[in-house]
Amino acid sequence: MVKTTSSPFGGDARTRVLIALRLLGSSFPRELSRVLEIPVSAVSRALAGLERDALVDGRTVGRSRVFAISPRYFAKPELESYLLRLADAAEDIAARTTQLRRRPRKTGKPL
Numbered sequence: 001m002v003k004t005t006s007s008p009f010g011g012d013a014r015t016r017v018l019i020a021l022r023l024l025g026s027s028f029p030r031e032l033s034r035v036l037e038i039p040v041s042a043v044s045r046a047l048a049g050l051e052r053d054a055l056v057d058g059r060t061v062g063r064s065r066v067f068a069i070s071p072r073y074f075a076k077p078e079l080e081s082y083l084l085r086l087a088d089a090a091e092d093i094a095a096r097t098t099q100l101r102r103r104p105r106k107t108g109k110p111l
Helices: 012-024 029-036 040-052 076-089 091-099
Strands: 056-061 064-069
Touching: 012 029, 012 040, 012 064, 012 076, 012 091, 029 040, 029 064, 029 091, 040 056, 064 076, 076 091
Parallel strands: none
Antiparallel strands: 056 064
């Protein structure tokens, strides 16, 4: 069996979180958990490690902590292009991120 995806960032969860962040721009742990279909605790651990390694930045928005790829990372353009290449192999993540609703629903609008 040939493995089509790799874990170049220390683990599968860390790699998948970075790919999803690149495709979404910014996100919070629960949303990433839904998109990646992994537990919130695993996403939070991955984000903590990536933040410690200075690959992602977290900021507080209201009561939520929102994460994005760090704009101060020294190789940000190269990292983003590499993550896009990895996203080509991870078609499931790309498909779920495109279906994700990012805008709030209008008040009173029926489902």
